[in-house]
Amino acid sequence: MSFKELTVDQLAKKVVNQDNLFLLDVRNEDAFEDWKVESDSFEHLNKPYFDLMDGVEPIQDQIPEDQDVAVICAKGGSSQFVAEQLVDAGFDNIYSVTGGMKAWSEHLEPVKIGDLEGNGELYQFVRLGKGCLSYMVISDGEAAVIDATRMADTFINFAEEKGAKIKYALDTHLHADHISGGRTIAEKTGATYYLPPKDAEEVQFDYEPIEDGNEIQVGSSKIDVQALYSPGHTIGSTSFIVDEKYLMSGDILFVQSIGRPDLAGKAEDWVGDLRTTLYERYKELSDELIVLPAHFSFKEELNDDGSVQEKLGVLFDENDGLQVEDENEFRKMVTENLPPQPNSHEKIRFTNMGKETPDEEEQREMEIGPNRCAVR
Structure with a gap:
């Protein structure tokens, strides 16, 4: 089983409909603090990609097992890598946001x-x-x-x-x-x-x-x-x-x-x-x-x-x-x-x-x- 792709159109629908989503943002902390996907129904976790290159163990106990988890980065590449690692670690319902924050900015x-x-x-x-x-x-x-x-x-x-x-x-x-x-x-x-x-x-x-x-x-x-x-x-x-x-x-x-x-x-x-x-x-x-x-x-x-x-x-x-x-x-x-x-x-x-x-x-x-x- 592999991760699934979440398009920015689907992400937007979740924002508008106030659907629950756990969003793992793997950009650097300063980029995350300056600008992120805003929604009261989302739970955010920011952990830079470079801290997860050797595995997702540092955040495993913070990732929920009973809801959808979407990984987002700047352009969509790093999020795929981290999403794959989460799947390998046994997590289900893992998504990577296609195109990352750049695509989100243009939707x-x-x-x-x-x-x-x-x-x-x-x-x-x-x-x-x-x-x-x-x-x-x-x-x-x-x-x-x-x-x-x-x-x-x-x-x-x-x-x-x-x-x-x-x-x-x-x-x-x-x-x-x-x-x-x-x-x-x-x-x-x-x-x-x-x-x-x-x-x-x-x-x-x-x-x-x-x-x-x-x-x-x-x-x-x-x-x-x-x-x-x-x-x-x-x-x-x-x-x-x-x-x-x-x-x-x-x-x-x-x-x-x-x-x-x-x-x-x-x-x-x-x-x-x-x-x-x-x-x-x-x-x-x-x-x-x-x-x-x-x-x-x-x-x-x-x-x-x-x-x-x-x-x-x-x-x-x-x-x-x-x-x-x-x-x-x-x-x-x-x-x-x-x-x-x-x-x-x-x-x-x-x-x-x-x-x-x-x-x-x-x-x-x-x-x-x-x-x-x-x-x-």
């Missing part, structure tokens, strides 16, 4: 958010391993993709499965923690790529500007993607209101935090814009709007169906970042004691500007690790 889990006016549908693509959230609006054979990750084919194939052609690709802002797939989707499908012009002053490619008040209609039904200028995370950050029901807030507002203003080195310059967006512009919107952010940072932000969403009124009552009345206290909160900046964030920004063109393997390496777009 997108589509979740239907709801129906829109007419025959429209709205989907959220949850990148569980990275915390990125992308969206697709579908109506009458047309689709718009918002804040797509670099796995462009996932979105293209999904639209095809739904009988839709991608007509628009939009980014709420110039991303710094992951490589955008918007431009690639546009090149492959003939879609129009939209970017806020204030974030695009240094881009090296053609794009269509999306500005405050612009509206984009998807399909023949009345589904409008309405732009709302909302600077603060970047100077060009632009939110989108879809079907007068959903607020795609980009990296300005999250379910449990708010966006950080420092990823382009402009924290002091942009903190005022961030406060104005959150405490004035968003305050003018309906409390019933459902906030759909571009990222999440905590597993607690996932709902039971695997989605990340909450009403704007609830966030104004419960999100700590929206409770700071004193302007100086707010400025201090969003400019001091911030978490580390995302890995390779400057190189990612240049890639999204078209100034650098790393190959696929380089892009994977640049994105390794959790997102760090939130203040906390």
Whole structure:
């Protein structure tokens, strides 16, 4: 008997369904502490691969015999070696996570958010391993993709499965923690790529500007993607209101935090814009709007169906970042004691500007690790 393979798609289903799993992570301790597969239903054990090269005796008494055990590493090779040793030691139901954390980082889990006016549908693509959230609006054979990750084919194939052609690709802002797939989707499908012009002053490619008040209609039904200028995370950050029901807030507002203003080195310059967006512009919107952010940072932000969403009124009552009345206290909160900046964030920004063109393997390496777009 040998170990079995567990795909990242199967692993994602276990996270969303809150299935029990014992996860043995054989990466180095610092890599594990920085970034791991998050789930309240998982039990974790971290033991570096190099400590197990001569056998699994050091951890044998810590491995359960009555539940599934999955071994994960960086790329999928070391986990197979350790999984085989566990089988040889007499353990059953041993799995190796195919592709390791690299594959986990790239997996997108589509979740239907709801129906829109007419025959429209709205989907959220949850990148569980990275915390990125992308969206697709579908109506009458047309689709718009918002804040797509670099796995462009996932979105293209999904639209095809739904009988839709991608007509628009939009980014709420110039991303710094992951490589955008918007431009690639546009090149492959003939879609129009939209970017806020204030974030695009240094881009090296053609794009269509999306500005405050612009509206984009998807399909023949009345589904409008309405732009709302909302600077603060970047100077060009632009939110989108879809079907007068959903607020795609980009990296300005999250379910449990708010966006950080420092990823382009402009924290002091942009903190005022961030406060104005959150405490004035968003305050003018309906409390019933459902906030759909571009990222999440905590597993607690996932709902039971695997989605990340909450009403704007609830966030104004419960999100700590929206409770700071004193302007100086707010400025201090969003400019001091911030978490580390995302890995390779400057190189990612240049890639999204078209100034650098790393190959696929380089892009994977640049994105390794959790997102760090939130203040906390």
